[in-house]
Amino acid sequence: MRSIPPPLGSVAVKRITLTSKKNWWMVELDEEENKLNAAQPFPSHAEPVLNDYSHPLPPSAPAIPSSPTFNAPRNPTNIFSFPTPSIYAAPPNPTASLSPFAQGSASELFKCIVKKPEIVQLEINDEMQSNALDVTIQFLAELRVYTHVAPHRNLPVFLGCLDGVGMVLEFLEGGTLYDYLKQYAPLPRIRLCDFHNQLLDALTHIHAFGLSHGDLSLLNVQVIERFGELTLKLIDFGRSVAATSVLAAPDVEPADPWAHVNTDRPEPRVEQIFPGTRPFSAPEILRGECHDARLADAYSFGMVLVCLERGQLVDVKPWDQRKDLLPEDLLDGCTSFGGRTTQYLRRWDERRRLLREDMVDMANA
Template identity: 85%
Template sequence: MLHTADHRQPLSTGPAPFTPMRSPPSVGSVAVKSISLTSKKNWWMVELDDEENTLNATQLAEPVLNNYVPHSQPPPPPPAIPSSPTYHAPRNPSTIFSFPTPAIYSAPPNATASLKPFALGSASELFKCIVKKPEIVQLEINDEMQSNALDVTAQFLAELRVYTRVAPHRNIPAFLGCLDGVGMVLEFLEGGTLFDYLKQYAPLPRIRLCDFHNQLLDALTHLHAHGLSHGDLSLLNVQVMERFGELTLKMIDFGRSVSASSVLAPPDGDPVDPWVHLNTDPTEPRKEQIFPGTRPFSAPEILRGECHDAQLADAYSFGMVLVCLERGQLVDVKPWNQRKDLYPEDLLDGCTLFGGRIREYLRRGDERRRLLRDDTIDITSA
C-alpha cells in the first residue's frame, strides 16, 4: 500500500508563486533576452537585452509615404502569419523511470528492515512510503519554449546516486526502489521540518542541541565518506520525526548533491547535460554544475560561482544550521555581504555551546574546518 506525501515546504519568506507568461512586454528599449528555469517553479532568472529594438521618437514623428498607385500594380501581399514555434523538448526526466527501470536504481536488500509497519496482515506487512516523481515546467517566452527538464533530470539523477551509492543510515530516509514509469519510493517521514520544530520548541535545552548536532554531523560525515555532498543543507531540508520514543533527524532533498571527484562548473555557465555521464568512461572526471541552495545556508563561494569543494560548502551550511539551533530562530545574512564572506557582528550572540566551532565553519573556504566524525559531543557531559 502506497501513501503519497510531499515533505518539501517552501520558505514563508520566499518569492511569490511563479505565473507563466506569454510574450512579456519590453520595458522602453529593454527586452527579455533569455530566461533560465530551475526545478522550482518560482525560481527563474531573466537576462535583459539592452539593444534598441523599437523606433525612436524622431522616427515615429516622420511621415510615412505611401507610394501605392491604384490599379497600376497589384496590391502588396498581406503580411505572413508566423507559424507556431517548433519545440524541441530536452531529455524528459520521466525516462529515468521508463520500463524497465535500470537495475542500478533498485532497492537494496531488505530495504524495510529499519522501518516499522503500520499494519500487519496474515501474510504481509504494510508500510507507508513517499512516491517522488519528476514535474516539468514549460514556458513560452518571445516565441521560444523554455523548460526546466534538464535541471529536474540532474536533480533526480543526483538524488538517485545518493540513495543507491550510500550505505543505509538512520538519519537518511530509506530508499525502497523505483516504480516503473513513475518515480522513486522513499520512507514516509512523519512530523515537520527542523524549522517547524524550532519555531515551536525554541529555545532548545543543551542536551537536545548536542543530540541534534551529533545526528546531523554523523549523517553529513557518512555522506562525505562515500564521496558525495548534500549541497542544500538547511532547516527546511531536515525532517524531525519521533521514532521509537526518540527524536530522529532525517536529511532530505539531495538534488543538489555532487561528487567530490567531479569537476564543478558555475551555475551561470553553459548547461551541463546530465545524461552525458551515462555514455562516457566512468573513470573520467565528471562535470557537474553546482547551484546555490537555500539562503543564508549556502556557502559564499557557491554564491560567487567559485566553489571547488562541495564538502567544505556543506561545512558552512552546517555552521549556519548550528547558529539557528542555538539562537532558537532563523537568521539572515545579506547576500551581498555573504558573497564577501562577511556576516553581522551579532550573528553569534548567544552561541555559547557551538560558538567556537561555528567560527571555524564560517571561515573562508580555503581556511574552513572540515566536518569530522570525531567532533561528536559527549551528551552525558552536556
C-alpha cells in the same frame, strides 16, 4: 501562459531558464538586442533522446547478471520508464528497519513516499521554455545519493523505483527542523548536542562516499519522534554533486546531467552547482566560484548550528553574504560547540571541514 519581458533598452534577454523551484528563474542578458535570436531554449516537447552512457553499479551492490545496456533517457518523464534499470534498485531487504502500519495473513503494509518528476513549461518570446533539464539534474542527483550511499539512521530509507512513476522512499511522519525550532526554542544543551551529532554523523557519512548534500537548511531536515526519541533525517539531495567533479556555475552552458553515470568518459566530469536555500548557501556558491562542495556543506552546517543555538531563523544580507561578511551579532551566545561554528563560517579556503571526531560526548553534554 505567455510572458513578454518589458523593454530593457540596449540590453536584451538572451535566455530565461526555469528551474524546478518555480519561483527561481535564471536570466541571461545580452548587451546587443540582435543576440536575442541566438538563445538556445531547452525544449520539453521534443521526443526523448537516448545517449550512449551506461550506469555503473553502486560499490556495495551485489553482482547482477549481464543485461542489455541501459541508455538514460533525456526526458525526465522517462527516467523511470519500463524497464527500470538495476542501478535504481533498492538495497537488499530495504524494509528491514521499517515497521509496517498493518499486517495481514499474507502481507505487510508499509507507508511510503513516491517522488515523481514534475515539469513546468511556459511560452516566452514565442519559444517554449521548460524546467525539464533542472528536474532531470535533481532526480539523477538524488538517485545517485540513494544508490551509492550506504543506508544510515539519519537518511530516509530508499525502497527502489516504480516503473513509469518515480522513486519510492520511507514515509517520514513529522515536521521540519524549522517547525520544531519554532515550537520548542530555546533548546536545552543536551538537545542541541544531540541534534549536532546526528547532523554531523549524516553529513560525514555522505561525504565519505564522495558526495555532498548541496542544500542543507532547517527545511531539509525532518524531525521524527519514535518511542520518545527524536531522530533527524536529511532529505532532498537534488543539489548533490560529486567531490571528483569540476564544479561549474549555474549560468554557464548546461552541463550534461548524465556525465556521472558514464564510465567511458575520462575525468574530470563537469557538474553545475546551484545555490541552495539562503542564508544557508555558502558564499562561494552564490558567487559561482565553488571549489569544494563538501566545504560548502560545512558552511550550511554552521548556519544551522547558529539557528539552533539562537532558537530562531537568522538571516544575512545577500550582498554581504556573497562577500563572506556576517553580521557582528550573528554569533552572540553561540558557545555550545567550542567555537567550531565560527570556523565553519569562514572563507572556503580557511573553513573547517566536517569531521566525525567533532561529535560531542553526550555523557558530558
